[in-house]
Amino acid sequence: xxxxxxxxxxxxxxxxxxxxxxxxxxxxxxxxxxxxxxxxxxxxxxxxxxxxxxxxxxxxxxxxxxxxxxxxxxxxxxxxxxxxxxxxxxxxxxxxxxxxxxxxxxxxxxxxxxxxxxxxxxxxxxxxxxxxxxxxxxxxxxxxxxxxxxxxxxxxxxxxxxxxxxxxxxxxxxxxxxxxxxxxxxxxxxxxxxxxxxxxxxxxxxxxxxxxxxxxxxxxxxxxxxxxxxxxxxxxxxxxxxxxxxxxxxxxxxxxxxxxxxxxxxxxxxxxxxxxxxxxxxxxxxxxxxxxxxxxxxxxxxxxxxxxxx
Amino acid sequence: xxxxxxxxxxxxxxxxxxxxxxxxxxxxxxxxxxxxxxxxxxxxxxxxxxxxxxxxxxxxxxxxxxxxxxxxxxxxxxxxxxxxxxxxxxxxxxxxxxxxxxxxxxxxxxxxxxxxxxxxxxxxxxxxxxxxxxxxxxxxxxxxxxxxxxxxxxxxxxxxxxxxxxxxxxxxxxxxxxxxxxxxxxxxxxxxxxxxxxxxxxxxxxxxxxxxxxxxxxxxxxxxxxxxxxxxxxxxxxxxxxxxxxxxxxxxxxxxxxxxxxxxxxxxxxxxxxxxxxxxxxxxxxxxxxxxxxxxxxxxxxxxxxxxxxxxxxxxxxxxxxxxxxxxxxxxxxxxxxxxxxxxxxxxxxxxxxxxxxxxxxxxx
Numbered sequence: 215x216x217x218x219x220x221x222x223x224x225x226x227x228x229x230x231x232x233x234x235x236x237x238x239x240x241x242x243x244x245x246x247x248x249x250x251x252x253x254x255x256x257x258x259x260x261x262x263x264x265x266x267x268x269x270x271x272x273x274x275x276x277x278x279x280x281x282x283x284x285x286x287x288x289x290x291x292x293x294x295x296x297x298x299x300x301x302x303x304x305x306x307x308x309x310x311x312x313x314x315x316x317x318x319x320x321x322x323x324x325x326x327x328x329x330x331x332x333x334x335x336x337x338x339x340x341x342x343x344x345x346x347x348x349x350x351x352x353x354x355x356x357x358x359x360x361x362x363x364x365x366x367x368x369x370x371x372x373x374x375x376x377x378x379x380x381x382x383x384x385x386x387x388x389x390x391x392x393x394x395x396x397x398x399x400x401x402x403x404x405x406x407x408x409x410x411x412x413x414x415x416x417x418x419x420x421x422x423x424x425x426x427x428x429x430x431x432x433x434x435x436x437x438x439x440x441x442x443x444x445x446x447x448x449x450x451x452x453x454x455x456x457x458x459x460x461x462x463x464x465x466x467x468x469x470x471x472x473x474x475x476x477x478x479x480x481x482x483x484x485x486x487x488x489x490x491x492x493x494x495x496x497x498x499x500x501x502x503x504x505x506x507x508x509x510x511x512x513x514x515x516x517x518x519x520x521x522x523x524x
Numbered sequence: 525x526x527x528x529x530x531x532x533x534x535x536x537x538x539x540x541x542x543x544x545x546x547x548x549x550x551x552x553x554x555x556x557x558x559x560x561x562x563x564x565x566x567x568x569x570x571x572x573x574x575x576x577x578x579x580x581x582x583x584x585x586x587x588x589x590x591x592x593x594x595x596x597x598x599x600x601x602x603x604x605x606x607x608x609x610x611x612x613x614x615x616x617x618x619x620x621x622x623x624x625x626x627x628x629x630x631x632x633x634x635x636x637x638x639x640x641x642x643x644x645x646x647x648x649x650x651x652x653x654x655x656x657x658x659x660x661x662x663x664x665x666x667x668x669x670x671x672x673x674x675x676x677x678x679x680x681x682x683x684x685x686x687x688x689x690x691x692x693x694x695x696x697x698x699x700x701x702x703x704x705x706x707x708x709x710x711x712x713x714x715x716x717x718x719x720x721x722x723x724x725x726x727x728x729x730x731x732x733x734x735x736x737x738x739x740x741x742x743x744x745x746x747x748x749x750x751x752x753x754x755x756x757x758x759x760x761x762x763x764x765x766x767x768x769x770x771x772x773x774x775x776x777x778x779x780x781x782x783x784x785x786x787x788x789x790x791x792x793x794x795x796x797x798x799x800x801x802x803x804x805x806x807x808x809x810x811x812x813x814x815x816x817x818x819x820x821x822x823x824x825x826x827x828x829x830x831x832x833x834x835x836x837x838x839x840x841x842x843x844x845x846x847x848x849x850x851x852x853x854x855x856x857x858x859x860x861x862x863x864x865x866x867x868x869x870x871x872x873x874x875x876x877x878x879x880x881x882x883x884x885x886x887x888x889x
Contacts (some may be wrong), residue, residue: 238833240535264726264729264730284732287730287732288732290730292726292727292730294723294726294727296721296722296723297722297723298722298723298724298727299722299724299725300531300534300535300540300724302534302535302539303531303534303535303538307531307534311527311530311531312727313729314527314530315527315727315728315731315732315733316731316732317732343538355549359727360727508633
């Protein structure tokens with residue numbers, strides 16, 4: 215359906231996005247994951263034809279969408295990261311304006327506004343001015359404004375930034391319903407791993423303007439299939455103990471925080487018995503330990519050497 | 525385009541205070557700086573010579589010959605104190621055959637007061653010179669002679685018997701109305717940058733709406749709201765405060781429309797150089813007050829003679845608008861007489877609009 219081939223963008227000679235290859239199939243929910251500054255928003259802006267790429271191609275059903283931006287624009291809705299709303303107008307007035315620019319008129323427009331407001335749960339506050347809304351309500355209205363013309367593809371650029379958990383859940387549920395019930399294709403960018411894990415069938419992980427990994431959740435997790443993640447809690451820590459853990463056979467990565475050790479080790483390296491032995495030697499009491507299945511956060515850490523929120 | 529117009533209007537309808545305050549501001553500014561509701565400006569005169577009373581009486585009589593000014597004898601100490609405190613703008617210290625203006629601040633009316641005082645003193649000096657030569661009082665003789673002089677000049681309007689009379693207050697009315705209108709239209713044009721930053725502009729680009737409709741919506745709204753301000757102010761002054769704004773109100777509105785178009789284009793040009801609405805708010809209000817000064821809008825025609833300033837003034841629509849309006853109001857000029865001024869304003873508008881929109885589009889890429 216939608217495909218980008220070697221998509222790149224430079225600003226003042228500096229490459230901010232390099233050789234992005236991604237595709238979206240009809241009805242899919244695809245996540246674009248990366249830390250702040252990874253190039254997600256620039257990629258989204260190019261895909262939504264708002265800025266022109268420096269090089270590369272975007273095709274929509276095989277048609278060059280850079281030369282014919284209408285191919286993407288006519289079937290897509292974009293939820294920008296900014297709150298693109300008139301704060302001085304009510305929710306209804308905002309939606310009336312955004313609906314009218316899509317040439318919706320009369321009863322058709324009223325119906326579209328009503329449906330969009332119900333979808334984001336704001337029908338009871340439709341006459342209130344947007345400036346009186348909470349951050350979460352504004353974010354929901356920001357999504358509603360992109361749904362009025364019933365787009366086949368919905369592109370969301372970090373739609374849950376800076377809102378309360380209740381509004382976040384509402385937004386995630388709404389996006390899921392759009393994808394699963396209405397068959398809307400979703401391209402969702404975020405730096406919250408759990409959101410993308412929850413919503414998306416496939417993921418692209420971006421860092422420093424490049425896609426560093428792509429695939430389904432299971433495919434990405436298989437990157438760490440040769441590793442175990444062990445969490446250990448102790449009553450005290452000393453430097454010699456930490457040093458010895460670090461040099462133990464099979465330990466690939468060690469993170470220490472207060473009285474907790476997070477160890478990523480090669481699978482089958484029998485680390486637990488060695489750890490028990492070592493704590494006894496150092497007269498350290500082992501309070502708790504458990505082995506965890508690696509998460510996408512661990513995959514990101516493995517690929518980039520840092521966490522998503524670094 | 526209608527959608528953008530509606531959205532902009534709805535915003536102002538919710539918060540009309542800004543536009544109403546500016547309309548009121550242009551009325552108040554004209555009344556305050558123009559010296560009241562067509563009443564004569566009172567100017568204090570005093571003397572500190574030995575025979576102060578006689579000197580004050582003599583010059584008081586001679587100076588009180590113009591309906592625009594009333595010269596009143598005041599106490600020298602009081603006058604100095606009032607000037608220092610800024611309670612009065614000007615006072616005239618007179619001697620036997622000379623004068624000095626004491627000015628607290630450079631107000632637009634001061635140059636016309638100075639012109640009148642200077643004229644009276646020069647005339648008096650000429651009479652004295654003649655009397656010194658002939659050795660007798662010639663004042664009555666001269667006045668009788670001039671009343672029936674062999675060579676007489678009759679002033680007449682171009683199209684009427686009426687003699688055109690220049691009035692600084694009428695000029696100031698238009699100067700202040702246009703000054704305030706430049707602020708209104710600028711702040712409305714800045715909505716383009718505001719909506720770009722907020723992402724609303726991108727939403728519109730993503731829709732089937734054409735860019736020409738988007739720009740037209742913003743610019744037309746700016747034009748209409750500014751014309752509303754100008755027309756309201758003109759109606760208030762003409763029909764409520766009874767200012768002389770000429771008989772051809774439609775032609776004045778046409779000139780104002782060309783001026784507003786030209787200035788909207790200048791505002792668009794400035795928009796092309798800024799990235800955020802805040803930058804516009806910093807630059808635009810700093811530049812705008814200079815335009816009437818350079819264009820001589822607060823001064824009597826012909827006060828600015830510097831060719832560089834005149835050239836700069838010609839680059840802005842205000843100088844052409846003031847020229848055209850003064851011609852219509854004071855000399856009864858018709859449409860064909862002000863066509864050149866209208867064309868200059870339209871030309872400035874087209875060039876500035878073209879460059880401005882081009883710059884705005886380049887920034888978006």
